[in-house]
Amino acid sequence: MKLIIEKSREGRGCTILPECDVPVTTLPKSQTRSAAPRLPQIAETDISRHYTQLMKRTHGVNDGFYPLGSCTMKYNPRINEEIAALPQFSKIHPLQPQHTVQGCLEVFAKAEQYLCEITGMDAMSFQPAAGAHGEFTGLLLIKAYHKSRGDSNRTKIIVPDSAHGTNPASATMAGYTIVNVPSQADGCVDIEKLKSVVGSDTAGLMLTNPNTVGLFDKNILEITKIIHDAGGLCYYDGANLNAVMGIVRPGDMGFDVIHLNLHKTFSTPHGGGGPGSGPVGCKNLLTPFLPAPHWHKEGEGYAFDTESPQSIGRVKEFYGNFLVVVKALTYILTLGSEGITEAAQNAVLNANYLMNRLSDLYDMAFQHTCMHEFVITLERLKKEHGVSAMDIAKGLLDNGIHPPTMYFPLIVHEALMVEPTETESKDTLDEAAEVFRKLYHTAQTNPESLHNAPITTPVRRLDEVGAARNPRLKYEFEL
Amino acid sequence: MKLIIEKSREGRGCTILPECDVPVTTLPKSQTRSAAPRLPQIAETDISRHYTQLMKRTHGVNDGFYPLGSCTMKYNPRINEEIAALPQFSKIHPLQPQHTVQGCLEVFAKAEQYLCEITGMDAMSFQPAAGAHGEFTGLLLIKAYHKSRGDSNRTKIIVPDSAHGTNPASATMAGYTIVNVPSQADGCVDIEKLKSVVGSDTAGLMLTNPNTVGLFDKNILEITKIIHDAGGLCYYDGANLNAVMGIVRPGDMGFDVIHLNLHKTFSTPHGGGGPGSGPVGCKNLLTPFLPAPHWHKEGEGYAFDTESPQSIGRVKEFYGNFLVVVKALTYILTLGSEGITEAAQNAVLNANYLMNRLSDLYDMAFQHTCMHEFVITLERLKKEHGVSAMDIAKGLLDNGIHPPTMYFPLIVHEALMVEPTETESKDTLDEAAEVFRKLYHTAQTNPESLHNAPITTPVRRLDEVGAARNPRLKYEFEL
Amino acid sequence: MGSYVPSTLSERQQMLEGMGLKKMEELFADVPQNMLLTEPLDLPQGKSEFEVRRTMEQIANKNVVFQSIFRGAGAYHHYIPAIVKSVISKEEFLTAYTPYQAEISQGILQSIFEYQTMICELTGMDVSNASVYDGATAAAEAVAMCKERKRVKALISATTHPDVIQTVQTYCDGADTELIIVPAKNGVTDADALATMLDDTVSCFYVQQPNYLGVLEDVESLGSLVHTAGAKYIMGCNPMTLALLKTPAECGADIAVGDGQPLGMSLSFGGPYLGYMAAKSAVARKLPGRIVGETVDIDGKRAFVLTLQAREQHIRREKASSNICTNQALCAMTASVYLTAMGARGLTQVAQQCMSKAHYLADRLAEIGFTPKFSNEFFHEFVTDSPIATKQVMCALEAKGILGGYPLGDELSGCILWCATEQNTKEEIDTLIAVLKEVCGK
């Protein structure tokens, strides 16, 4: 379809502003741009239609099952959106006097209190805007901690090979060297290997647990002890917290610092790639280093701290993606104590149920009881019938199901990582299981049709190589 | 697809209300229903998905060109919706003390003032909820007028044969006998015939002008004079006001009473069949009979009239579809004096432009310069190639265009009534013209394919006869 | 100046020229030239979106939004789940026309079919239409349905909402039907009077349940009387109360109507609301308005379509059962989404809580001298007298952001019609009582 700029016609447009009601100031020519920006000139009728077309070419959670592993695509309750849209939240300037923003501060303070309780942490900062941003912030806390103790030799962060790519990338940004530790055949950290790499240069370990193959590493207490014994700190990547919240707390298992993905675990929508929110929580030993400003209780209300001498500083303008925190708080208030546990239990139940419905046909990378997600390996299907993880994924598209995460984690060949989430009903899982099973049979009987999939989508498989070789990254105006 | 009730599962649902916080009152068994209503039990995830599916099976103005003749499917500006959603409008109880609803009364008063100016009327009531409701109300005004003069012999309403079906139906509801007057070959009222039926039993005439074939009846002044001379009153059906607002006023052309369709002419959306708003305006001779309560200026504000001794009474609870009036007022304020005229001019321009782009291929029912809509007759195509108005309409569906009104007005065979409206761009008209032309050629070369159209829609042509013969009007529960 | 005309001035000129014209004015040659407006309309100049918003907000700010509402009398302050507004604000639903083109209107059509199903389920009736304007016009249309050649009078209880009585009266005036009001006694329909008024010229009797004064009528007995006289029995019911109350079908009604506003529609100064109409099979073909039926397409796929159109004005013209064309389709969808979000459990909760809170409120009011006026069982509205002038009561409450009950007129002058809903927390009720105590000097 056409780009919006291709629908532009000189002289069209909307009438948004009145004429200027004060004398007009002009800039000297030396300071003005040589030509006006070529922005679209479109009437509202056609703006509405353009984005309707784009909407119909977008698959949201409202369109159907979305078992995208590691992304926790749960349903995003509508009440969250209504609350975040309240003018008393959306129309507040970040630099208003403190006595006029007590509601905003209460949102942060309540969210901090509840999320600390859920994770077993002592304090939290909401500045990080996304998970990776939280990782970076958390690692800086670790760095500041060691530095504050004059422990300057700790230059390495240990990361399992099953980790999300953000973990090593964040550690690099924080100035660390990465030590990869391999996983065992059961998908868990190889304890012996871990022992062999840990040492006086270990700043810390980054771990996702349940890990990225959907298993809870049962050696977790041993792992955190190994790190602590070596003088390192333990970082918990909260990407998979949805499986264990209300069941067990990272803080109780030896983790010192954690980030959460409010846009995964706490039901704030993902927005096609953000805005998210990646708050960082920590134990008291790291609290002094949290990004500034934090807040404290003052009388009946709250006030921003004025001094934070040991803080790592700021990682963002102002205080974070506030409205995302509003949505998360709304969600936590809805679920409450029991609801949080119920969500985790059913996330795990749904994953196991679906795995169980498929495991007679599909090979599971790990046969073990999974947590909130499980990994299918299509290595055999690939070998025997030439049908890859990609092919099955594209076949799902033709059946109205968003594919699982493909080719991740890297340690599993032809991986499809399936995360149903707790907000899906048994019926949806049953229907999805039928589709998966049908595709398995198609793979055996008519693999060619899967190579050709999808055929019902607005576009079919793309030339990605061409896109990268000959990048066209914006519309090129005719001169 | 499944009905929502078919997705219901015992025990599912949303948690909307808390437990009751006061002692629970119960009814005696003799007063309670024997079984709870079988309403859907659905989680919010699936409610969201169900209505997303329904949304994708619905064509709105945002989906594309919608030239549905006589329905004026213009674009519905988003600002109207935002204003109508303001809590200061949407959260007002209709029976609040008057000093707390001055804003609402100002909306009515301003809308009345502006719409009277546009139509040349003296007063207006917003009680009628739709066009047909307005017609009924307007006819009761005429009835009350004659009655107030002791003129009890006037039992007949004259209606041209090209009129909307609501006109005769409304007149019947108002207790009148209908006299049909035929149209001439040029689509206009046959003056001689009109003269022959008018008389001392004539209560009034109902006329749409521009009429339903899209022409402005140029004998309009003679027509209204004939009626007035006979002691009757002239009713203006405002369905087609969009063509002439700001150009000429019904009140100036001899009309005594009028209804408007705010959901057509004044850009409030149609809602898939309502809510609309069909205010009735009249000249001073009819003002005393308007539905009660009306309002009057009182000091700086407004107050409802307490006495309306001659009023026909009420035609609706409270004061009408208030929020629809809010939207219409927002629109009128946007367009203002010049904008109203500009809208009419461009509605007519767009219709003539599209007619012009098609008239070398398609037969126009009337070759004359049209107003805001024009009528194609497919009689020849039907005879020569067996392709009906229905077939072309269904062919349009496969091209993403909402079909024109089919088989109306009744006086044109194989009619397609096309009304582009002014909110469509030249590009949209050009693209539509290409589609119409393509279909014409298809009709000649491959008529069969049009009999089979549509093929790209969620369902294809329906068994309407079966639906009427064996009506299934609700879901039948298994007992 | 604001405008929604996309074509630019030069495009317009180009379009005109393509037709051999020079000026817009030439398009209007058929208009009597002496009638053409020579001056611009006396309207304000067009405004930008920014200005329009400011102007409308200024008007809106002249209204007072009450935080706490104890007034009903035909418009009820219920909780609306977030999903409801989210669904009905979808542009497709909002902007589509009446679903004549079934192939691309299955969404609207199915939603109406689902609405019809839910209305039938609430009322126990066999057939529902796709909606009419509101409860009052639904009542008027129902009365019109019952007219027979010899049965030319209609009866309506005095305990009906006055707007409904007046609307039915207007419609009856149009149709030259005589409407007679059956008097009330102790806040309910006087059954003895009804019995004496029923004869073979009476087409129907209309009663509201719960009635305008909040009281529960003895609807089964009234129905028996009506049927014995061979007339039709019409019940006007608040659909929310039907979660608990005997259904109109169980009470013997031939037609059930009412205002659907309590099912997810905001107060909105009186509209848009929703008129629902449902009937027993015997009278179904007389139902006015749109009705959606299930059918199949030529591939045998399930589909929905406007059906039984032979009743309607666009086919039958002056012989149609009603003139209704545009109805309240989006409000019908609102009701469906609301009923789906609440479910039977939720709707029962609403009804239960409305009733319980009204009784709690009544008890507290009685304690401070607002004595109940009627002794019969009530639902969520009730009438009390007032120990002090009602105006004084309302002013004191307004000062605290509370909209008190509705001060009644005529023979109930000095009385107040109170209403409680699930939105009135115990805390709110206790606050109301505290304010009243103070103003009454207790």
Next chain:
Amino acid sequence: MGSYVPSTLSERQQMLEGMGLKKMEELFADVPQNMLLTEPLDLPQGKSEFEVRRTMEQIANKNVVFQSIFRGAGAYHHYIPAIVKSVISKEEFLTAYTPYQAEISQGILQSIFEYQTMICELTGMDVSNASVYDGATAAAEAVAMCKERKRVKALISATTHPDVIQTVQTYCDGADTELIIVPAKNGVTDADALATMLDDTVSCFYVQQPNYLGVLEDVESLGSLVHTAGAKYIMGCNPMTLALLKTPAECGADIAVGDGQPLGMSLSFGGPYLGYMAAKSAVARKLPGRIVGETVDIDGKRAFVLTLQAREQHIRREKASSNICTNQALCAMTASVYLTAMGARGLTQVAQQCMSKAHYLADRLAEIGFTPKFSNEFFHEFVTDSPIATKQVMCALEAKGILGGYPLGDELSGCILWCATEQNTKEEIDTLIAVLKEVCGK
């Protein structure tokens, strides 16, 4: 208790039994059993939607919404056209994930491509990414892009927004890059100081235009100095001002970044906003984050896809150009819809009016003793001193629902940073002046 788990208790039991399990707890056998929570979490009990809404509204009501805002300092109160919220509240856009599955994500992908096009057009740059978190992190990422083996220091002007300086500092700390602040003189960057600080260990210089104090920097001259020293030139620009101002490209910038909040995002107590980043071709491959490219599908149809992923963390892991994953995609779409609704004409109007109103405001303020602090040309923000204590000024304004300018600290203590936008009507400005006159006793 609220919940979004659709499966009923009996379904859950059924699902468990199908796997040969009895209790949920059995699913968590791998968790160290001594670590399992034995007490419920110390959280409030779950709430119904009704209660949650009331609770959150109570919290919200503790904030004060100002009707009239004269404060900017990094967050600007612009008019947001109705179409913007209408588009971005579509559930598909709101709830989709990052568009990995291109075939069913063309809507998001195309919108990002359109956003990239508009950002390039505003800045004059060759390539834009799909967004980063905000202006501050965009600045930090830009500085990181410039690091070379021998160029290990970065320079930033003291006239930059303090939050940006602090954020860049934190990022530099992580990367062991030395960040040096170039001092200001008369409210602009001290070019002489810059010249002396530039050497071949400097990777880049960052300047904000208009700067934090509202003043226009001599950005072309600064750029020349930087390039002469072989360093990269990064400009942080308010994108709204680029409707009028020389583009970063015209000023010689290698990288342009900034906060996109003025393009249709509400104030929202500081977020979510939008960080934009655009660069000349020469450094394009160093851009962090998502980039969307145009390609074709196997049928040759135009299509869009995430491209150049070899730079990114999920492929390159510790060697990635940045760790960024989730960005601010919906905010980027917001900016696109905003820019489309405004068009070049509208955006120029915004810029023109912001500037004109700020100058009108500055003139009026000067008349009553709020003297401008700097003499250079400013855009829509400016600093004045205050004839009375700034606290007194702000309190007097607050009482009238007006948020006054931002009281500055440190060496500008006692000064106020004012901002005017197109939202401030002349009437509003005159009211502000009247209030100030009174409080100043004039």
